[in-house]
Amino acid sequence: MTVIRVGMADLNVADGEDSLRTTGLGSCVGIALYDPQTKITGLAHIMLPTSANPNETNRAKYANTAVPLLIELMEKKGANRRRMNAKLAGGAQMFTFAGQSDLMRIGPRNVEAVKEALRLSTIPVVAEDTGGNCGRTIELFSVDGSLVIRTAKQGVSTL
Incomplete structure (x- = not known):
């Protein structure tokens, strides 16, 4: 078994x-995608909700x-x-600011944008x-599509 690392603003596929x-x-x-018949998985680590630039060089970022x-890969x-x-993980609100505007809600906005793109x-x-409000490390297994989530505060769970 090989563990393929996916960096920030990166994506990859495995089987x-x-x-x-x-x-x-x-x-x-x-964003963890899984095809149960072929056991092909895909994982993306997105940073921001949307890019309006049609010539975006790093499509994995948004x-x-x-x-x-x-999906294409x-x-x-x-x-x-x-x-x-x-299956989705992340989208935490890591910092709270007084008088917080909608622009500062990056985590929740990311989750909303991912759900819309999947829809x-x-x-x-x-x-x-x-x-x-906690960070996560995730691992997606091609053999069964399980997503293991590790957090410092809540331990390990599986989706």
């Missing part, structure tokens, strides 16, 4: 017995560009979007561990 892992999910969101790219490996499901791609969200 077989490999897993995908990302760390440092604070306000960022980890929810609205990362989701279609991740999974389909190239043999996955079918009609069978895919999604537009007709991929259901089957589980999530989002919000709160």
Whole structure:
């Protein structure tokens, strides 16, 4: 089994017995996609909700560009979007400021943008561990689509 690391503003796909892992999910969101028939998985670590730039060079950085790219890469490996499901983690509100504007709600805005991008791609969200105020490390296993979430405050859980 190989653990494939996914960095911040990054994404990757795996299959077989490999897993995908990302760390440092604070306000960022980890998007885990899984095709149960082919056991192809995809993981994106997005930083921001949307990019309005059609020439964006790092499509993995934004929810609205990362989701279609991740689906495309999974389909190239043999996955079918009609069978895919999604699990989400992250989107924490890491800091609180007095008189906080909507622009400072990065974590919740990221979660909303990811859900909208998945809705537009007709991929259901089957589980999530989002919000709160703690960081997360996640690992997605291709063998069964399980998503293991580690937090300093809440320990380990599996979606």
